[in-house]
Amino acid sequence: MKDKVRIFSYLPNPRVWKSIIAANYGGIEIEVIGDKPRNLVNWLWDYDAKLLTDAEKESYKELKKKGRRGFAGELYKTDEFLKAHPFGTVPAAFGGTEKVGVFESNSILREVARLSGHETLYGGSDVHMKSRIDSFLDVNLVFSREFQVYILELEDLNKYTHARTNSAYEFYLDGVEASLSTNDYLAGSNLTIADISFVCEISQFLREGHYEAEIQKKGLDLISRNFKKDYPLSFKHLFTLSDIKEFSSVMGTYLDWYKEKNL
Ligand SMILES: N[C@@H](CCC(=O)N[C@@H](CS)C(=O)NCC(=O)O)C(=O)O
Structure with missing residues (x-):
């Protein structure tokens, strides 16, 4: 769907809440995918993010990248993920059918508010x-x-x-x-x-x-x-x-x- 937003992150994450709260006010639905912070080292960081089995971890081992901010271990970030999210951070949003990478929780928040068309949440037409x-x-x-x-x-x-x-x-x-x-x-x-x-x-x-x-x-x-x-x-x-x-x-x-x- 053109207006779909998917967010991948560790959960719970107050930075993701920003968008969920805005979606509540705006009456729209967003997709949120993720896991406890310590489990994200076992996830594939991708649009189709998923928990990896040991066999999958082995086959994806060349994707491993050292965590840069807040994650001590190594993370499985796909090339597609890094193309959409050049800073490699979560929350990581993907917008619309083109899966446009939107990062920084305040920007994801803006995206949700814009999509909702809510009259005052993001200043309306002013x-x-x-x-x-x-x-x-x-x-x-x-x-x-x-x-x-x-x-x-x-x-x-x-x-x-x-x-x-x-x-x-x-x-x-x-x-x-x-x-x-x-x-x-x-x-x-x-x-x-x-x-x-x-x-x-x-x-x-x-x-x-x-x-x-x-x-x-x-x-x-x-x-x-x-x-x-x-x-x-x-x-x-x-x-x-x-x-x-x-x-x-x-x-x-x-x-x-x-x-x-x-x-
Ligand atoms: N200012 C950013 C902060 C995002 C951020 O720094 N995320 C960290 C986790 S707290 C991250 O994804 N680190 C990935 C890494 O360590 O490679 C926001 O509001 O979205």
Whole structure:
């Protein structure tokens, strides 16, 4: 089908949730294929992604490539996969009958919102609002990349990465908080994909809380220690949105441990 979108990723993945939530709002269906993070080393990374048997692994062994970001082992990425996804990352989307490779979760999110034709999710026909939404998505990606390094290093953290992530956190949330002090939603008066991306990225960042002991062992502290106090509007926005059916049906119990921690 022309409008079909297939996403391959490790699951659950908050970056994939962005697209599923947008699809919920837009009333469209998308296909999501994948497995637990640690199992993706046993999968063929392809449009027709699948779990490999030992015999298949042997026959595909020349495809093996060292994981580059977040995956320690070797991965079976097909040439077709890498043609469509030159950076070799997941989530990896394939759009339409041509199976056009779309990567970066914010871009996959945009694709789903565009396809849905939803009136306000991606600014409708207002090019300026669309561009404003893009602005939020860009800033969000910068934060996301900074904290990805931090989260991947959490078991062996250094002061430099902690300080850098802290500064990216403050930069991003200062802007989000300022925006929410004048608007109900990030980009203006409607819920847009900027809000969806915010919820999914921040929820993932808060996972640092699982490593509190390791962080403190290094003489450092949780970056999000005072999230609720320092960024009350952002905090409220996160928990108000994550309770809405379109979000909660996708996010499930992901934030429950954080609510229980009651920071
Ligand atoms: N900013 C990207 C992040 C994607 C990314 O870095 N994915 C990593 C896993 S967390 C990956 O696929 N790594 C493949 C590899 O290690 O070769 C997004 O939002 O999609």
